[in-house]
Amino acid sequence: MRAIVYSQNGPSDVLQLAERPVPEPGAGEVRVRVAVSAVNPTDWKNRSGSTSNGQEAEEQTPNQDGAGVIDAVGEGVAHLAPGDRVWMFLSAYQRPGGSAAEFAVVPVERVVKLAEDVSFDVGASLGVPAMTAHRALTVHEGGPSRLSPGALEGRTVLVAGGAGAVGHAAIQLAHWAGATVVSTVSSDAKAALATAAGADAVVNYREEDAASRIREIAPDGVDIVVEVSPAQNAALNAAVLANHGTVSVYANNGGDQVTIDVRSHFALNVRYQFLLLYTVGSEALAAAAEDITAALADGALPVGEAAGLPLSRFPLSETAAAHDAVESGVVGKVLIDVASL
Incomplete structure (x- = not known):
């Protein structure tokens, strides 16, 4: 071969x-x-x-x-x-x-x-993108631990870098599960891609006050952040998180060291959840595979520019x-x- x-x-x-x-x-x-x-x-x-x-x-x-x-x-x-x-x-x-x-x-x-x-x-x-996205969306202390239509109803999910492969899958899965999905992007072209994936709102962090705009969309705050760049986005996340919000960190784009304000995170009962698919465990992988299969059956995970x-x-x-x-x-x-x- x-x-x-x-x-x-x-x-x-x-x-x-x-x-x-x-x-x-x-x-x-x-x-x-x-x-x-x-x-x-x-x-x-x-x-x-x-x-x-x-x-x-x-x-x-x-x-x-x-x-x-x-x-x-x-x-x-x-x-x-x-x-x-x-x-x-x-x-x-x-x-x-x-x-x-x-x-x-x-x-x-x-x-x-x-x-x-x-x-x-x-x-x-x-594989790696969709299963990582599934894990990021299922680690909030209030659940859900599994995804299905309606599982994230009433929740707001912020996807950092919605034009990337993990971000794309996170938008699709969160949309399928009923969340209000907001994505941050760096260009109009990437905004179009995040919108095509199913984001309800897209924020260009280079052209507008991202924190103010996200708060307009989600006055009560963001429940789950799917985070690709924790070092660069820590201040933004702190400004938009809801009480008991979770930051699901799956990559270290933009730096390995994260600085956060302890008091504000105390007050909001914030959870930072780091995740790596290699070591997340067989139960989480099996759950992701089952839920992704269900999402596929609903036509929720298409690929291609459209x-x-x-x-x-x-x-x-x-x-x-x-x-x-x-x-x-x-x-x-x-x-x-x-x-x-």
Whole structure:
């Protein structure tokens, strides 16, 4: 099979297209013939060595997310079978084989059925972004712990950076669950994308007083902030949070150190919830997979520019360029076409 591999950390040119034997699934594993692989920031960061996915193999195939068709199953796999369309997540976590290959062997608990009417592009775009967004929306002390239509009714959700992949999924899931969704953006073009994703209001923080505008939209304050840049947005969040508000932090864009005013956060009973999908635990991952599947059935998670998430495509042989595109901050989702299924 064709696979992208690397044996040392570094810039994208460490990625090489190679021929490798088709792997065999072991007990509790499935083999997926990959149609589309997706690139997330975590993928280029793992490759570069700036973060680690816990893998210490001599050779690694990158990319956590993808979609395709099950080709074979290992011993003990009962609810999935060859021919099933699926999406997969964290396929390279603590394992040598990610989705940037014609075949990927993945633990069965990281593989989810994909309905016939849902495209592989949508399936590959789920994984890290959608599951991170689900977790961010379900850690408020007053719940909900699960998402469904109406689960966030009466709540206001602020999504920082609504044009990013996680922000896009957070807007879609929060909208599906009935929240009033506000998103901050840095340009008119990104405002259009956040609106297309389902945001009820969009605030350009470079052109207006973001705190005043958000307070106009949500006089009682924001219940949940889905936060990509806590260092830069701490003061804004403090100005708009409701009593018992939660800041769900999933990234450190803009700096590693956060300074907050203790007294004001005391008064509002604020919760800062940090989250990392790799270590969030199997129960949270399983819950996210179930709720995302329900949202897909309702047509709540489309991709493409008309849905607020432009797609950039690369062939498998140009995976290095795909990584570079994500690292450079391309807007939207970067997908790799592996096979036509």
